[in-house]
Amino acid sequence: SAVISQKPSRDICQRGTSLTIQCQVDSQVTMMFWYRQQPGQSLTLIATANQGSEATYESGFVIDKFPISRPNLTFSTLTVSNMSPEDSSIYLCSVDRTGTSSYNEQFFGPGTRLTVL
Amino acid sequence: GQQLNQSPQSMFIQEGEDVSMNCTSSSIFNTWLWYKQDPGEGPVLLIALYKAGELTSNGRLTAQFGITRKDSFLNISASIPSDVGIYFCAGRTGANSKLTFGKGITLSVRP
Secondary structure: OOOEEEEOOEEEEOOOOOEEEEEEEOOOOOEEEEEEEOOOOOOEEEEEEEOOOOOEEOOOOOOOOOOEEEEEOOEEEEEEOOOOHHHOEEEEEEEEEEOOOOOEEEEEOOOEEEEEO | OOOOEOOOOEEEEEOOOOEEEEEEOOOOOOEEEEEEEOOOOOOEEEEEEOOOOOEEEEOOEEEEEOOOOOEEEEEEOOOOHHHOEEEEEEEEOOOOOOOEEOOOEEEEEEO
């Protein structure tokens, strides 16, 4: 498995401000992923972050709103910019790790619960 | 796009009962993963399946990769109160493709 930590674990923010979420992994990984989970909903992939290149965003998500950094192979940040109440969600970081079967398995961090007032 | 269907949205069982959850798709998937999410936590990987027909167990949990590669099921035997949570299925169409998630099933266990 993978040990993934996220900071902050939760925050309450004002409309129009920005929040940067940090994700730290216990060992080097090639790809890191950022997901959003709106209240009572499933997980939606925001973007894939590779070290040394720009993140790849999914349809409906743009870099200006969700800038991502990936400075090294164990760390990434996601910024939620110019927040509105609709951004209130759990934001999850995840990584792929090769399991005992030699296939990729995806592991998740504990999430950051964001409330925008 | 690819979609994974999980239903019903909620299930209520008595402690000690077995429960089965299905996940279906109109597309073929090469990998099926089952996750459990407790309130306030991230999803935790329960079982991963990589071959059609594969049956894998993890304690009281058993999951199978459907032979058509369009479905999977998860069984929980002799349920206990800590089995409460949201169970998500997820799948990949290729080794490095992104994960597609189902909408999840919320399981409640009555003592």
